Amino acid sequence: MLGVGAYRTRNRPARSEVLPVPIGQMTWTLTDHQGRLVRPSNWAGRPVMVFFGFTWCPDVCPTTLSDISLWLEELGADADRLIVALISVDPERDTPDVLAGYVSNFDPRIIGLTGPADEVAQAAADFRATYRRVDKEGGDYTMDHTAGVFLFHPDGRFASIIDFHEDRRFAVPKLRRTLS
Amino acid sequence: MKHFLLATTLIFSAPAAMACETVTIGDLTVEHAWSKATIGAGRPGVFYVEIKNSGTTDDALVGITTPAAGMPMLHETVVQDGIASMPHAMSVPVPAGQSVQLAPGGYHGMLMELTTALKEGDSFPVTLSFEKSGEVTVNVDVLSLRAEGPDCADAGQ
Numbered sequence: 516m517l518g519v520g521a522y523r524t525r526n527r528p529a530r531s532e533v534l535p536v537p538i539g540q541m542t543w544t545l546t547d548h549q550g551r552l553v554r555p556s557n558w559a560g561r562p563v564m565v566f567f568g569f570t571w572c573p574d575v576c577p578t579t580l581s582d583i584s585l586w587l588e589e590l591g592a593d594a595d596r597l598i599v600a601l602i603s604v605d606p607e608r609d610t611p612d613v614l615a616g617y618v619s620n621f622d623p624r625i626i627g628l629t630g631p632a633d634e635v636a637q638a639a640a641d642f643r644a645t646y647r648r649v650d651k652e653g654g655d656y657t658m659d660h661t662a663g664v665f666l667f668h669p670d671g672r673f674a675s676i677i678d679f680h681e682d683r684r685f686a687v688p689k690l691r692r693t694l695s
Numbered sequence: 696m697k698h699f700l701l702a703t704t705l706i707f708s709a710p711a712a713m714a715c716e717t718v719t720i721g722d723l724t725v726e727h728a729w730s731k732a733t734i735g736a737g738r739p740g741v742f743y744v745e746i747k748n749s750g751t752t753d754d755a756l757v758g759i760t761t762p763a764a765g766m767p768m769l770h771e772t773v774v775q776d777g778i779a780s781m782p783h784a785m786s787v788p789v790p791a792g793q794s795v796q797l798a799p800g801g802y803h804g805m806l807m808e809l810t811t812a813l814k815e816g817d818s819f820p821v822t823l824s825f826e827k828s829g830e831v832t833v834n835v836d837v838l839s840l841r842a843e844g845p846d847c848a849d850a851g852q
Contacts, residue, residue, distance in 0.1 A: 570734070573741040573806075574772050575779045577731060578799040581841045616734050620840040645778060653766075655807065662779035679774045679800065 533643050538563055538671035541641035543634050545602065548614035548627035555641075555671075562674075562694050563598045563667040567644045567660045569605035570617040575662055575679065576601075577620075582683060583664065584622035589687050593694060594624065596669075602638050603629040604646035604660045666693040715847035720831035722750025723789065725823060728835040729845045730806070732815040740764060740813045742804030742821055742835060743844070747794045755826040756787040756795075761835075763819040765808030772800050781805070786826065799843065813837045 541555040566583065568576035580601065587594045601618065603609035606629045609617075614627030629635070639646060644661035651657060662679035666689065674693045677686050717726040724747040733740050740763070748754055759767045769784040787802050789795050797803050804821065806813075813819075817837040824830050836845060 571738050573731075573739045574770075574781065574799060574803050575774075577741075577840050578843075581843055584841060585843075613734075620732075620734075649780070657781060659778055659780040661777050662774050663777050676777075678777070679779060 535642045535644075535665055535667075535673045537673065538667050540671075541638070543630070543638040543641060545628040545630040545634055545638060546611050548611050548618055548629075550611045553626075553628060558598050559671070560669055561596050561598050562669045563600070563665075563671075564690070564693075565600050565602060565642060565665045565667075567602050567604050567639065567642070567646060567662075569603050569658050569660070570609050570613055571605060571657065579662070579664065579679065580618075580621045580625065582686070583625065586687050586690055587622045587624055590690060590694070593691070597624070597690075597694060599625045601625060601627050602635065602642075603627065604635060604639070604658050606630060606632055606635050666690065668693060715845065716834050718831055718833050720825070721828040722752070723748055723754060723825060723828050723831070725831055725833050727845050727847060728821065728833045729842070730813055730819075730835050730837050731842060732837055732840050733809060733813045734840075736809040736812045738809075740806035740809050742767070742806055743797045743799065744804075744821075744823070744833065744835075745794060745796050745798075746789050746823075748789045748791055751791050752827060753791050754789045754828055756789060756823055757785075757826050758824040759804050759821050760824070761806065761819060761821040763810055763813070763821075764806035765810065767804055767806045767821070769802065770805045771802050774800075789825070815839045 646660040663676040666674040728744040771784045822832045
């Protein structure tokens with residue numbers, strides 16, 4: 516699977532010059548939607564699926580979470596050991612309570628993570644994800660962010676990315692390879 | 696008998712859901728209008744629709760208005776180098792003889808300054824302004840935040 520990652524790197528140099536580091540080498544500390552602290556070590560030995568987004572996002576984020584929910588339903592109990600996390604790139608508005616209200620609309624296995632700005636920045640750096648605040652008129656703002664879904668093997672190695680516009684038929688087979 | 700016929704007509708003309716309503720203006724057909732429930736009124740809502748142009752003249756969707764939001768705008772989700780952004784779209788082309796979809800992951804209406812939270816099962820009107828064909832209003836069905844599209848018998852998506 517690392518071969519797939521390397522292949523992507525050659526073809527999309529602007530996107531992923533560097534692959535996400537293994538989960539075990541990540542150093543962020545975030546808070547989940549139930550207020551519990553979560554560290555990468557909590558995910559040891561389990562396959563991981565991570566998506567960056569924010570709850571004010573009207574299109575990309577609910578679409579991705581709807582897709583993820585459908586994949587999880589298709590995988591059924593096979594996905595029960597999978598860690599599925601939305602990491603907010605908008606911690607200013609996405610408190611644990613706000614995330615709790617949001618993720619309750621999707622598959623119950625999806626958790627929301629948020630935290631202080633520097634911890635969110637650390638998580639993005641570890642995953643090689645990027646995000647940027649875009650101010651709009653009237654004091655409102657939105658966020659540009661990495662839209663792909665990151666997959667990691669149970670031993671923490673990066674497996675692959677499911678791109679936002681990738682044919683969704685390939686997502687579940689990709690996930691199955693990550694789970695095993 | 697007359698009453699029976701009237702009742703039958705009503706049953707068959709009643710759409711299964713508002714989202715399955717079809718409205719036309721000139722050569723344009725507007726259908727499958729839907730939105731997603733929002734958590735509160737602070738977050739923007741979204742508006743999706745399908746527009747068919749059966750004429751021989753290109754047209755364009757240049758704006759939307761609705762009593763449901765103070766600042767409705769046309770946006771396009773763009774994913775470049777893996778990064779999603781959502782620039783404002785000045786207009787959405789509706790070329791002659793073609794169909795255009797405002798759909799998840801592409802063009803969409805962004806409903807900012809919602810007057811009230813959008814709840815699943817509600818509906819609200821959106822008026823679409825076209826460069827050449829003028830204005831037409833369609834009823835928009837609010838589906839769940841998880842919905843991927845309306846469930847219409849004729850939805851050929």
